[in-house]
Amino acid sequence: MKWKPNHQSHLTVREQIIDWIKTHIERGDWTVGTKLPTQRQLAAQFHVNRSTVQLAFDELRADGLIESKMGSGVFVANNSWNVLLNKSQPNWQHHIESSLHKPNYHTIQLINEYEQKEEVIRLGTGELAPELLPTRQIEQSLAQISLDSKAIGYSSPKGSEKLRGILCQHLKKRGIYTTPDNILIVSGALQALQLIAVGLLEEGSTILHEPPSYLNSVHPFQSAGMRIVSISRNHHLADNLRAHKRKRQSLFYCIPTLHNPTGYNWPAEEKKTLYNTCRELQIPIIEDDVYHELLFEKPAPAIKSWDTSGQVLYIGSISKTLSPGLRVGWVVAPSPVIERLADIKMQTDYGSSAFSQEIAAHWISSGLYEKHLIDLREQLKRRARFTEELLEQTFRNMATWKTSEGGFYIWLKFHQPVVNKALFLNLLHHNVLINPGYIYEPSDLQHIRLSYAYASLEDLKQGLNILRNLIQPGDREDNRF
Amino acid sequence: MKWKPNHQSHLTVREQIIDWIKTHIERGDWTVGTKLPTQRQLAAQFHVNRSTVQLAFDELRADGLIESKMGSGVFVANNSWNVLLNKSQPNWQHHIESSLHKPNYHTIQLINEYEQKEEVIRLGTGELAPELLPTRQIEQSLAQISLDSKAIGYSSPKGSEKLRGILCQHLKKRGIYTTPDNILIVSGALQALQLIAVGLLEEGSTILHEPPSYLNSVHPFQSAGMRIVSISRNHHLADNLRAHKRKRQSLFYCIPTLHNPTGYNWPAEEKKTLYNTCRELQIPIIEDDVYHELLFEKPAPAIKSWDTSGQVLYIGSISKTLSPGLRVGWVVAPSPVIERLADIKMQTDYGSSAFSQEIAAHWISSGLYEKHLIDLREQLKRRARFTEELLEQTFRNMATWKTSEGGFYIWLKFHQPVVNKALFLNLLHHNVLINPGYIYEPSDLQHIRLSYAYASLEDLKQGLNILRNLIQPGDREDNRF
Numbered sequence: 034m035k036w037k038p039n040h041q042s043h044l045t046v047r048e049q050i051i052d053w054i055k056t057h058i059e060r061g062d063w064t065v066g067t068k069l070p071t072q073r074q075l076a077a078q079f080h081v082n083r084s085t086v087q088l089a090f091d092e093l094r095a096d097g098l099i100e101s102k103m104g105s106g107v108f109v110a111n112n113s114w115n116v117l118l119n120k121s122q123p124n125w126q127h128h129i130e131s132s133l134h135k136p137n138y139h140t141i142q143l144i145n146e147y148e149q150k151e152e153v154i155r156l157g158t159g160e161l162a163p164e165l166l167p168t169r170q171i172e173q174s175l176a177q178i179s180l181d182s183k184a185i186g187y188s189s190p191k192g193s194e195k196l197r198g199i200l201c202q203h204l205k206k207r208g209i210y211t212t213p214d215n216i217l218i219v220s221g222a223l224q225a226l227q228l229i230a231v232g233l234l235e236e237g238s239t240i241l242h243e244p245p246s247y248l249n250s251v252h253p254f255q256s257a258g259m260r261i262v263s264i265s266r267n268h269h270l271a272d273n274l275r276a277h278k279r280k281r282q283s284l285f286y287c288i289p290t291l292h293n294p295t296g297y298n299w300p301a302e303e304k305k306t307l308y309n310t311c312r313e314l315q316i317p318i319i320e321d322d323v324y325h326e327l328l329f330e331k332p333a334p335a336i337k338s339w340d341t342s343g344q345v346l347y348i349g350s351i352s353k354t355l356s357p358g359l360r361v362g363w364v365v366a367p368s369p370v371i372e373r374l375a376d377i378k379m380q381t382d383y384g385s386s387a388f389s390q391e392i393a394a395h396w397i398s399s400g401l402y403e404k405h406l407i408d409l410r411e412q413l414k415r416r417a418r419f420t421e422e423l424l425e426q427t428f429r430n431m432a433t434w435k436t437s438e439g440g441f442y443i444w445l446k447f448h449q450p451v452v453n454k455a456l457f458l459n460l461l462h463h464n465v466l467i468n469p470g471y472i473y474e475p476s477d478l479q480h481i482r483l484s485y486a487y488a489s490l491e492d493l494k495q496g497l498n499i500l501r502n503l504i505q506p507g508d509r510e511d512n513r514f
Numbered sequence: 515m516k517w518k519p520n521h522q523s524h525l526t527v528r529e530q531i532i533d534w535i536k537t538h539i540e541r542g543d544w545t546v547g548t549k550l551p552t553q554r555q556l557a558a559q560f561h562v563n564r565s566t567v568q569l570a571f572d573e574l575r576a577d578g579l580i581e582s583k584m585g586s587g588v589f590v591a592n593n594s595w596n597v598l599l600n601k602s603q604p605n606w607q608h609h610i611e612s613s614l615h616k617p618n619y620h621t622i623q624l625i626n627e628y629e630q631k632e633e634v635i636r637l638g639t640g641e642l643a644p645e646l647l648p649t650r651q652i653e654q655s656l657a658q659i660s661l662d663s664k665a666i667g668y669s670s671p672k673g674s675e676k677l678r679g680i681l682c683q684h685l686k687k688r689g690i691y692t693t694p695d696n697i698l699i700v701s702g703a704l705q706a707l708q709l710i711a712v713g714l715l716e717e718g719s720t721i722l723h724e725p726p727s728y729l730n731s732v733h734p735f736q737s738a739g740m741r742i743v744s745i746s747r748n749h750h751l752a753d754n755l756r757a758h759k760r761k762r763q764s765l766f767y768c769i770p771t772l773h774n775p776t777g778y779n780w781p782a783e784e785k786k787t788l789y790n791t792c793r794e795l796q797i798p799i800i801e802d803d804v805y806h807e808l809l810f811e812k813p814a815p816a817i818k819s820w821d822t823s824g825q826v827l828y829i830g831s832i833s834k835t836l837s838p839g840l841r842v843g844w845v846v847a848p849s850p851v852i853e854r855l856a857d858i859k860m861q862t863d864y865g866s867s868a869f870s871q872e873i874a875a876h877w878i879s880s881g882l883y884e885k886h887l888i889d890l891r892e893q894l895k896r897r898a899r900f901t902e903e904l905l906e907q908t909f910r911n912m913a914t915w916k917t918s919e920g921g922f923y924i925w926l927k928f929h930q931p932v933v934n935k936a937l938f939l940n941l942l943h944h945n946v947l948i949n950p951g952y953i954y955e956p957s958d959l960q961h962i963r964l965s966y967a968y969a970s971l972e973d974l975k976q977g978l979n980i981l982r983n984l985i986q987p988g989d990r991e992d993n994r995f
Binding site (some may be wrong): 057059060061062063064067108113117124125126128129130131133134135136142145146148149160161163164166168171172175176178179180181182183185186187189192207210211212215220221223224227230231232233234235236251252253256267282315317340341342343344345350356357358359360362367368369370373377379380381382383384385386387388389422498 | 620630643645663667732822833839
C-alpha cells in the first residue's frame with residue numbers, strides 16, 4: 034500500500050524520492066518542524082539503498098527544504114514553505130506547545146510508539162498476549178448477536194440499559210449491590226478517571242495516592258490542574274491521612290487488588306482502615322478494581338462492598354480480562370455522581386460503542402466470560418511461575434521480587450539504582466521494551482514493572498537475558514551478547 | 515427487572531416502598547440532594563396508586579429523610595444521613611458545582627433525557643430513524659468479519675492501520691489526497707473537537723464560527739476556556755475576518771456542507787474566499803464534513819481538497835450515515851497535529867473500539883457502504899418532500915423554510931418570536947420534543963431545527979399539528995386538540 038519509486042519512470046529514483054517528499058510538504062501533510070522518517074526507514078520502504086535516500090536528503094537540504102538537528106533527526110525546515118510556494122503556513126508547533134493538555138512523558142510516548150513494532154520484545158506491556166485473547170470465540174459469538182435498531186443509534190447517556198442490568202447481577206459476585214441507574218458505561222477505566230477529574234473536582238484539588246502509582250504514568254488529573262500527593266500505605270495510613278492538611282477538596286485513588294505496578298493486594302484490614310478513615314475525613318475514594326478477576330486465589334472483598342455512605346467511586350473493566358479493543362468499563366457511584374459523569378460523557382463522545390456494549394453484554398450474561406476467566410487465570414499462573422523461574426536463574430544475585438498472586442505484573446527490584454532512562458534507551462536499541470519504575474515514581478531507579486502477560490515465553494527468556502547483560506555486562510551467564 | 519412491591523409480603527405496600535427508598539439512601543445510591551423520581555413515575559413502576567406513593571413520601575418527609583422544593587421536586591434531605599445512621603456522607607453536590615466542566619444546558623439535558631422515552635415524538639433528533647439504519651445487513655456482516663488477535667488489543671495511537679488505509683482511498687472521492695499517517699480515528703466528530711480544544715489551543719483562544727451554530731449546543735471549546743465569537747457568513751466574510759482583531763490564537767469552525775442546524779450549503783466561491791482569507795490571516799479552519807454524503811445532488815468540493823498549506827483540519831464520520839452506535843469518525847490534518855491529537859487520545863481513552871473500527875473498515879472497503887448511501891439518500895429525499903408538504907399545509911401562514919438539499923434538517927423560521935423555553939416545555943407535556951433555535955443561537959426565538967430523519971411520517975404529521983396548535987391555539991386546522 035505504501036508508495037515506492039517506479040523503476041519504469043523517466044525520472045531517476047532519487048528524483049522521484051525528492052518529488053515524493055516535496056509533495057508531502059506542499060500538500061501540508063508535513064508542516065514546518067515535522068520530523069521526517071529516518072533514512073533507514075525510507076530505504077526499507079522504497080526498497081532502495083540508503084545512499085540513494087541520503088542523496089535525495091542532501092539535495093533537499095541544499096534547497097533549504099529540510100534541516101538536520103544534531104542527535105534528533107531531520108525536520109521540515111522553517112523556510113521550506115517560502116522556498117516551495119512563497120506562501121505562509123500555520124505554525125502548528127507553536128499551537129501545540131501553548132495548548133492546555135500535557136504531552137505524555139517522552140518515555141511513555143516511546144513505549145506507545147515501540148509497542149507498534151513487530152520485532153520488539155515487550156517485557157512490560159500491561160495487556161494480554163494475542164494468544165490469551167479469546168479471539169476465535171469472540172468472532173463466533175458475533176454471529177449470535179442480534180442487533181436492535183434502537184441499540185445501534187446514539188446511546189442513552191449512561192450507556193446500554195441491557196448491559197447495565199447485566200452488570201448489576203455480575204457485581205453481586207463482588208459483593209456490590211447496586212441499580213442500573215448507579216452505573217455509567219465508559220470507554221475503559223482511564224476515561225472514568227478523566228470524567229471524574231473534570232466533573233467532580235475543582236481546580237487545584239488534591240489527589241492522594243500511594244506511591245509508586247499508575248497515576249504517575251497517565252495524567253488525567255494533572256492535566257485538569259490537580260495536585261498529586263503521595264500517602265504511604267503502611268500501618269500509619271490513618272495518621273498519614275489525618276496529618277495531610279486539607280485546604281482543598283481531595284480524593285484518594287487506589288488499586289487495592291493486584292496493584293499496578295506492584296501487584297500488591299491490600300489485606301481486608303487495611304482496606305477497612307482506609308474506608309473508615311476516609312469516611313471520617315469525608316475524602317471520597319476511587320477504587321480502581323480492573324484486575325481483581327485475575328487473582329489466582331479468591332479476592333478479599335472490594336471496598337465498595339462495605340460502602341454505605343456513597344463514598345466510593347468504583348471502577349471496573351473488561352480490558353484486562355476479555356479484550357482491550359472493546360473499550361468497555363464502568364463506574365458504580367451515587368446517583369448525582371453518575372448523572373453528572375454521564376452528562377459530561379455525552380459532551381465528550383456521545384457514549385461508547387454500541388457494538389462493544391452488545392458484545393460485553395452477551396459475554397457476561399451467557400457465562401462465556403466466567404468460563405474464559407477460569408482458563409485465563411490458569412494460563413497466567415503458568416506464565417507467572419515460568420517467569421519467576423527465569424528470574425531465579427538470571428537475577429538471583431542482582432534483584433528481588435515477590436511471587437505473583439495474579440494479574441500481569443512482577444515488581445522487580447534491583448539492588449542498585451540501575452533502571453534509568455539510559456538503560457531504557459539502550460534496551461530499545463536491542464529491541465527490548467521495558468516499563469521502568471520511574472514512570473510510576475519519578476525518583477525510583479531500582480524497579481522494573483515486568484509483565485508476564487504479553488511476551489511469548491521464548492521472548493521473555495531472551496528479553497530478560499538481554500536486560501541482564503546490559504545491566505551487568507561483565508558477568509554474563511549467557512554468552513550470546 | 516425493576517423492583518415492585520410484593521403483594522404476598524407481611525409488610526404493607528406502603529411500608530415496602532418506604533424500605534425501598536430507605537435502602538437507596540442507606541446504600542449511598544441516593545446521596546444528599548439526589549432528586550427522587552416523581553410520584554407518578556414510581557406509581558407506574560410499582561403498579562400502585564399514586565396515593566400509596568404519596569403516603570410513603572409523607573412518612574419519609576415527616577421523618578426528615580426527604581424534602582420537597584417548590585416547583586423542582588422531592589430530594590434526599592440534608593440530614594437524612596444523620597437520621598438514618600448518624601453518619602456523614604460526602605457532599606457530592608458541592609463537588610459537582612465547583613468542578614471544571616460546564617454542565618449541558620438544561621434544555622439539552624432535557625432533550626437527552628426525553629430522547630430515551632418511547633412515547634415521545636422527536637421532531638428535532640439529528641439521527642437516522644431505526645428503520646433507516648441497515649441493522650440486519652450490519653448483523654449479517656458481523657458473521658463475515660474475521661478478527662485479528664492483534665487488532666483487538668490496545669489500538670495504535672492513531673487507530674486501526676487497516677481502517678486508515680481504507681479511508682485514504684475513500685477520501686479520494688472527496689478530492690482529498692492524504693496518507694494513513696495523516697489520519698486519526700476518533701470516537702465520533704465531537705471527540706475530535708474535544709481533542710483539538712485541549713491539544714492545539716491555548717487558554718483564552720478564540721473560536722470563530724457562523725451563527726447559528728452547532729457549537730452553541732455542545733461546548734468542547736467553552737469548557738476548555740475558549741471564547742466563541744460569531745462571524746457572519748455573507749459577502750463581507752473576508753472583511754469581517756480581517757476586522758476581527760486577533761490578540762490571541764484563533765480558529766474558524768464551519769460546517770460548509772449541509773450546515774447544522776440550517777442545512778445551508780456554501781457555494782464553492784464562498785468556500786474559496788474563506789480558505790484564502792484564513793490562509794492569509796493564518797487562521798486554521800476546522801471543516802466539519804459529517805453530512806456531505808447525504809446531499810441529494812453532487813456536493814461541491816471540500817475546502818480540504820484545496821488545502822496546500824496544512825491549514826484545514828478535516829473531520830469526517832459515519833455516525834450520520836451508517837450508525838451512530840459505531841462511534842467512528844476521523845480527522846485529516848498535518849502530521850504534527852495528528853501526532854499531538856493521537857497522544858492526547860491515548861491519555862483520554864486508549865483509542866476507539868477495535869470492533870467498531872473493523873465493522874467500519876469492512877463496510878467501506880466492501881462497497882456495502884456506498885450501496886447503502888444510494889438507498890439512504892432516496893429515503894431521506896422522500897421524507898424531506900413529505901415533510902415540506904406537511905409544512906405547506908400546516909405552517910404556510912406562520913413560517914418560512916427552504917427546500918431541503920439533503921441531510922436531516924429543515925430550518926423552520928416563524929414570523930413571530932414564539933420559540934421560547936415555555937414552548938419547549940409545553941411541547942414536552944404533550945410528549946413532543948423539538949430542537950429550539952435558541953440552543954444554536956441564544957438570542958434566536960424564531961427558529962426550530964426540524965429533522966425529517968428520525969420520527970415516523972405519522973409522528974411527523976401528529977407532532978407538527980401539536981406544535982401548530984400550541985403556537986396558535988385560536989386557529990386550529992385540526993380539531994383534535
